[in-house]
Amino acid sequence: MKFSNDHPIYLQIKNDFYQRICNGNLRPGDKLPSVREMAIxxxxxxxxxxxxxxxxxxxxxxxxxxxxxSFVTDDEEIINQLRSQMAEVEVNFFLNSMKQMGYTNEEIQQQITEVIKREGGS
Structure with missing residues (x-):
């Protein structure tokens, strides 16, 4: 794992765990590596x-x-809240970047719609 200087290392590791939980690589009830194993x-x-x-x-x-x-919680509601929180952070980052490039909300929506269509989504 490569670390950046932008955020504390423990937060970067936490974010990596949270991404793995959100994308299903770590499932509810899964055991996390021991502290020593993870550190190594x-x-x-x-x-x-x-x-x-x-x-x-x-x-x-x-x-x-x-x-x-330590284990990933079995509480699906907590995991769904985590997914929503992480999605909101990513969407806000994207929106801020697009607005810094001069796009309006309507133009941003249009860009998203076009990309989804190209990707075969609905």
């Missing part, structure tokens, strides 16, 4: 991974089971 895998200090896991637990997306590792 991404090449960071275990404290960074612990902070990531603690943050995800605070968000309710991950739960720690007594005497076991």
């Amino acid at each position: 895998e991404v090449g960071v200090n275990p404290n960074t991974i612990q902070r990531t896991y603690t943050d995800m637990e605070r968000d309710g997306v991950v739960e720690k089971r007594r005497g076991q590792r």
Whole structure:
């Protein structure tokens, strides 16, 4: 995993986990790697991974089971909220970029519609 200097590493790792949960690569109830395993895998200090896991637990997306590792929550509503929140961030980023290029809301909608048609979507 490559890290940028734009955001703290633990947030980048958290975002990667959240993307994997949203796209289904990590499913409800899946066990996360141990802190030590994850630290070795991404090449960071275990404290960074612990902070990531603690943050995800605070968000309710991950739960720690007594005497076991951390797991993705089984609560579909929390996962759906996460997907919505992440989608909103991406849409806002896209809209701001398009507006900085001078596009109006109507032009942005037109561009999106044309791309979806080209891609074969409805």
